[in-house]
Each structure stands twice: as C-alpha cells, then as structure tokens.
Amino acid sequence: MTSAPSESGVHKRKPIFTAPPLSCDAHCHVFGPGAVFPYAPDRRYTPEDAPKEALAALHDRLGLERAVIVQASCHGTDNRAMLDAIAWRPDRYRGVAIVDDSFDEKALQALDDGGVRGVRFNFVKHLGGAPDMAVFDRVIDRIKGRGWHVVLHLDAIDIVPLADMIRRLPVPFVIDHMGRVDTALGTDQPAFRSLLDLARREDCWVKVCGSERISSYPFDAALPFARALVEASPERTLWGTDFPHPNLKDPVDEADLLDLVTKIAPSVEGQRRLLVDNPARLYGFTT
Template identity: 65%
Template sequence: MDAVRRVARCEVPPLACDSHCHVFGPADRFPYAPSRRYTPEDRPKEVLAALHRRLGLGRAVIVQASCHGTDNRAMVDALRSDPARYRGVAMIDDATTEAELQEMQAAGVRGIRFNFIKSLGGAPDLDLVRRAADRVRPLGWHMVMQLQGDGVTEMAPLIRTLRMPVVIDHMGRVDPALGVDGPAFRMLLKLLEDERIWVKLSGAERMTLSPFTAALPFARALLRAAPDRVLWGTDFPHPNLTTPVDEMELLNLVPDFAPTQADRQRLLVDNPARLYGF
C-alpha cells in the first residue's frame, strides 16, 4: 500500500487529531498479554509518529488494545514521549491500583475502554464495568465502548446509566447492508440525543472494502446528529484486519462526510481538544 502514496484531498487543519490509534510493543520491552486473542506485529511509537507526520496530524489519542490487556505500559510510554501531542485511553480491571490510575492520569490518560465484541473475548462483567466507571469518574475520565451491530442495542441500558461521557467506537460497527434505517444504527442515533454520548466516525475499513463508500451515509448521519460530539481516527494499525489499508485513503474520506471547513475543524480539532483536554 505504501507504493500508492496517496496525498491529502484537502487541507488538514493545524492540530488535527487522530482520535483512535494504537501502539503494539515492541514485544521485547512490552510483552503481549498471555490471554490475548491475537498477536500483532510490533508497531511501536516511532512507527505511529511517522504515520502522523505523513498524514499531517498534530495530535493523537492512543487507545489501549486488547493484545496488551490491562498492561498499559506501552501506551503510557508513548504518551510520555510527547505529552503535548498525545492523550490516552486505558484498559483497567479490579487489580489496577489507585497509584496506577494516578500515574496514567499524569501521563495523559483521559478514559477507559471496554470491548463488548464476542470474537475478541466477549462482553466483560458488567459489574466490573460499573466499578471501573465509579473509580475513574472523579478523575474526569470517560468510557469508551467497542460494540458491534446489535451490541449497540444490547448495551444501550448500561450506556444510559453511566454517569459520565461515553464514546462509541467505529460508528458502532453496524452492518452496512442494513442501511441507515437498520435497528442498531437507529439506536445509535437515538443514543446521540443524550449530550453525554460521543461517537467515532472511524472504522470504515471494517464495514466495507476500498474505496469505503458504503460507510459514508453512516458517517454523514452521525455528523448531522451530533456535530459537536463526533471524533475521527485511523485505527492504525488496524488489528485483526487482513486487508492492507492506506490511512491516507481513510483521511481522504473526511471531506465526503464533513464537507465544510467548519465541519472538519470540529471533527478533527475542536471536539477532541474539548474531550481530551489538549
């Protein structure tokens, strides 16, 4: 894919943020979790920084991935390498200490993430989710949820009871074949009526193949529903995805669902700055 070397279709605003990306390893320094469902190739902080230079992105939110489990050291190490540009989202459990939470807060972590996708380990203990929310709420953190299709509807009652901002990853990973009138997507739009709920206009490459046009109606509808609570991210390096992706191609989708400069300023700069405290 690097041979294609696409260029940006429109000017990327200063301080644009990749609000969903990962670092993996290096495994000899930050081993992968024994309970992981997949083993990725190392993609350390230096590789991520090079990608963002190519895309012209000035900020990033580095999200802890399940292959590292609740060992957040690789993510925190990346945050510390450039604290002005980076924020983070951690994975925690009951064994995570208060000292670790404070350490992550100082490093730039601003949220926790739970995965509810069955193929990646299934839904966590909902009591654990509630306990974790109670622990990080005093820090001003938010909850990030990875859901898939019907999981949006299944988890809607929990989302509504959490007394904190909730960010839903990858447009809810809904089935594009069902269209914007599909029940899961309608529920996602309904959830966005709550001012606490945010959504990432990312994951187009998980919904359809290049050129990803099937994802555009969903991104457009979400931006219209909550223009001040949408985020965008690359999902680099696309864990569990077998088809190579050029992140510049994903960035070039943005003008198709955020057509005005004001739309792109909110999506790429203002909204992540407000949520993550840049």
C-alpha cells in the same frame, strides 16, 4: 499525489485533503515492540510490532499533529507501551487505558498523570465478548470523579440490548467505529437508529472511524452512516485512523481514510470541529 515511505516501509501516498492545524487522530494504537513491552499472555491475537516511531511516521505523512492512543486488547491491562508513547510527546498525545478493578486510586492517578483520559471496554465477540459486568461497574465507579470517560467497543448486534445500560452510565461514553454497523442493512436498521438516539445525548461521543471495517474500498458504503452521526452530533463526533488496523484482512492506506473527511464533513467548519475542536475538548488539548 506524491508518495512517501510509510511507517512499514511500503510506499503509501500522501492525502489529497490537507488537515487543519492541530488535527487529531483520535483512535490509533501502538503495539510493542514486543521485546520491550510484551503482549498479554491471554491475548486473542498477536499483532506485528507497531511502536511509537511507526505512529509518528504515519502522522507525519498524513499531516496530523495530535493523537489519542487507545490501549488494545493484545496488551491487556499492561498500559506501558501507550504510556511510553505519550511520555515521548506529552503535549500532542493522550491515552485511553484498559484497566480492571485491581487498579487502585494510586494506579489510576499514575495513569492520569501519564496522559490517560478514559478507559476502554471491549464487548466485541471475537475479542472475548462482554466483560465481567461487576468489574465494569466497579471501574466506572472509580473513574467517575476524575473527569474521565469510558470507550465502548461494541458489535452492532449489542447496541440495542445494551442501550439502557449505556444511558445509565454516570460518566461520558464514546462509541467506537460507528458501532461496527452492517452497512448492508442501511441506516434504518434498529442498531443504527439506536446509535443515533444515543449520539444525540450530551454525554455521548461517537467515532466516525472504522470505515474500512464496515465497508470495502473506496469505503463509500460507510459514508451515509458517518454523515448521519456527524449531523446528529456535530460537536461530539471524533475521527481516527485505527492504525495499524488490527485484525483487518485487507491492507489499507490511511490517506484514503483521511480523504473521506471531506465527504463526511463537507464544510471547513465541520472538518475543524471533527479533527480539532471536538478531540481538544474531550481530551484537554489546548487549541
């Protein structure tokens, strides 16, 4: 294994696994720089700057060619940092925005023209909890004719109570980070059984990322959950780094996360689906 200067200046290794051509990091963020793209006044946390150049350095180290930049709550509904990054590499990047019901058709079209293909809502308690559901419903109504999807960032405890609402959504939906399940409760826990039921639906996609959020290094406790999701939905699972890992206590080397792919999807065909074909289909990349 060789080391390379990372996006933060700390030496991190290159992955053992060689990702197939056109592989996509389907969940990552850009933060700031704050002097150019200020953070939201009502944010729940203030991250260190992680601009587009840092994201590109990460992907160069990992050997990933595409990315889906997910708007994080620290920037609120100001999507400019994300849009700036997409404009920098428009053939390789797509985005997921945070919007509210102040976004009219013109504003939504500008996001679409800028490479956005979905909206994200946080239900996670430490990020402020459930959104105003009236606003949520109005946003969903406005995007349903655009071919966009909604990304749902949930706590595991919310999956069962929200499952009926999720099933009624008129747009495809994506569940972040394997539903942030508690790995100590096993794959038979009600929250994960409910997530598997959702994953089998034609309109549901699940990100088998966030292993570093639901388990400790070397992240083996997350593997049974990721494998079960890939088995339940081989053509609608996605993978990402979650760079730069906001609100994560312990540092993580993204090469460790990429190397998990060979354990999550052991076959070459499965790896290509997870990293290339599935994100290309959802986000409109040309394979």
